[in-house]
Every structure is written in C-alpha cells, then in structure tokens.
Amino acid sequence: MRHIKLTLKGYLVTGLLIWLPLAITFWVLNLIVGTLDQTLNLLPREWQPQQVFGFTVPGLGVVLAVLILLGTGMLAANVFGQRLVRLWHAILSRTPVVKTIYNSVKQVSDTLLSDSGQAFRQALLVRFPHQDAWTVAFQTGTPSRQISAAIGEDELVSVYVPTTPNPTSGYFIIVPRRDTRELDMSVDEALKYVISMGVVAPPPKAR
Template sequence: MDRNEQSSQSAADESTYHRPAGIGLTGRLRAYFLAGVLVTAPIAVTVYLGWWLLAFIDGHVRPLIPSAYNPENYLPFSIPGIGVLTLIIVLTLIGAFAAGYVGRLVVRIGEGVVERMPVVRSVYGAVKQIVETVLAKKSKAFREVVLVEFPRHGMWSLGFITGGAHPEIQKISEEEMVHVFIPCAPPTAGYLAILPRREVTVLDMTVEDGLKLVMSGGIVTPPDRKPPPQLHKLDRERKSA
C-alpha cells in the first residue's frame, strides 16, 4: 500500500470515527409518532368540534321539522346537517320578513308587549343590546388587548377593553374610565374591571392572538409582529440611498 492509499485509508477511518451516531429505530419511531400527533391532532379536534356542533343543532332542530317537509322520511338514509340547513333557511326568512314594513310593525308590537313584563324585559333588553353590539359592530368592544395590574400591584393580567364606562361610573373620576373584561384561563368565567385609561397598557396584539393566549393558558404565544432591528437598519439605509 503506497503513501496515497495509506493517507486515504486513514482519512476514511478518521471520518468514520468522528461521524455522529445515527438515530436508532426507537428514536425514529418516536419522532414519527410525535410528527403524526402534531399533524393529526389539530385536524381531529377541529373535526370533532364541528361534528359535535352539527349533531347538537340537528338534534334540536330536526324534531321541529314537519314530517311532510323532512327529506329523511323519503330517503333510506339520514342526512347530516339537515337541521343546520333548516335553521339557516328559517333565520334568513325571518330576517327578510323583519326587514319589511309588516315585519317591523310586528317586531315593534312584540317589543312593546315584552317591555310590560317586569323580569323578561330586563333579560330581553340586555341580550338584544349585546347581540346588536357584537354583530352590528356599533362599538369597539373586544377590539383592544390590554394589560392591567390585577389582582394586585405587580401582577399583570390580560384583558380586553369592552367600551367606555357608564356615565354614572364616570362621575367618580375626572379621568376617562374604561370597562376591561379579564377572562380566566381557560376562559370559563371572568371579571369586569373599571379602570382609568392611563392604567391600561394597550398591546400590539390582535384579539385572536389574545384569545389564543388565554385559552391555551399561555402555552400558545403569538409571534412578534414587529420586524427585527436589522430590518429597520436596512430600511433606513435603503431610504437614505
């Protein structure tokens, strides 16, 4: 064996000696299993929740469908989602009727009757105001994610501004007061805090990201939407050039 062959053999031995050990069969199977969980878990949970909601609506709406108009009575199989479709059609027809003159008159008469009921009128008024505020987007409710010092000084909680304070509450201070809803984690309940706006720290975070952070108990952290400092420097250099 000449000198070149000896150097080649020694280099091959050295590379073999320093080559990192490959992942074993158990490690590969574990990695494949975790990858499968990461891929299928979000899909499975989404499908399960969607199917549960579909079955829940179907179970409550399907018995209300007259037999003559229920297509399942004429088919040898069940149709999933027939209750959801029926609910959408009924709500659309009710909306079209309420938009007309006769519909507005009927709604006005019905609200007048409800206003004369001591307990029902309070519940109806509160629910109507909440629905109109959320669906019609008449205010900036749940449009700002904030941090407040709660429940004590030095401890911060994530909250959502739901609007300005009531005029009667505003009388306690000359500063602008706001309503802040502080949800629990996971959000099964929450607290309504009334604070001066100067004590509220508004975050550069969307409501969706804030809800994800609360619902996951802080596990799912929203990404930083601000560009890194290097991009600011390059942008300034590009503008100066």
C-alpha cells in the same frame, strides 16, 4: 437503543401535533352540527328527514338555521318586517319575567354585533390578578358616570379578562385607563395568544 427511543418519541409527538388540531376541529364541528340538527325535531313529524327521505341527513339543521336567519334578515329589511320586529319587541319588553331576560340579552347582542359598538374591538394589557402581573384582556366599553364618580376616576375602561385555555369564561373588571396598555394586535391574534397559553405569539408587525 436510546437513539431509537428518542426517534420514536419524536414521531409520536409529530403525529400528535398533526392529528390533535384536526380531531378537536372535527369534534367542535360535530358538536355544532349535532346541536343544530336537534332543532329538526321541532318540525312536524311528516316534515322531518326520517319521514321524507327515509334516513337522517347530517347537517340539514345547519342549512335550516342559515335559511331561517337569512329569511328573518330579509324580512326585517323592509317596512312591513320592521313593523313586525317592533311589535315583537314591544310584546316581549312588556311581558313580566321574560322582559328582564330579553332586554338584557338584546342589549348585549346589539353591543357585540353592532358595527358601531366598541365591545371586543381592542386588545389590552391589564394588571391582573395583582399589580405585579399583566395579562391580555379585551375592552368591552366605558363605565357609566355613576361608577366613575364612586371610584373617583374620570378615565375608566371596562375590560373582559378571559381564562386560558377556555376564553368563554373569565372576569369582568373595571380599571383606570392609565393602568392599561393597548396592544398592536387584532382580537383574533390576541385570542390565539390566550388560548395557546402564550405559545402562539402574534407575528411582528411590519414597520
């Protein structure tokens, strides 16, 4: 009887390990697609899928978002488009209240998405939350000279310490570079390691 219970438990765990990643993946994709489909409500009523086709078309919001992004990128690639972008940037950068939000978000997005940026380019080990513990973090930049002078350290690094299993929240800390250790793993491997709470370890590197 005990053997049967152990066998059934093994089957249940195996089935859970197969279906759980699939269920979470489809749930996240459904959330993204559903959110983007809501943007179709911004179209004139006569252009909405319910009016054109007579029924809802799932995923049409994703197609629309991709087309808008491609069109914007292609427009900004020519001289006329660059002038429009500069004009748009100048207007938003001078509008009270709006300029604070816009400039902050633009600076962060430029840093994160730029090929020359150093944000999230290196996985590190840092001492956190105390000196006797280590955790995985990501280098986000180098503090300004003002911060370095205030701390009294020349070699400082800005790092983001993600929480687990949700890495979208975490802590921004500034630490001496000597208190960090560079990891021989990609950012994706480090994120998987954090999300899995250390269960999914990166494969050993070939020497």
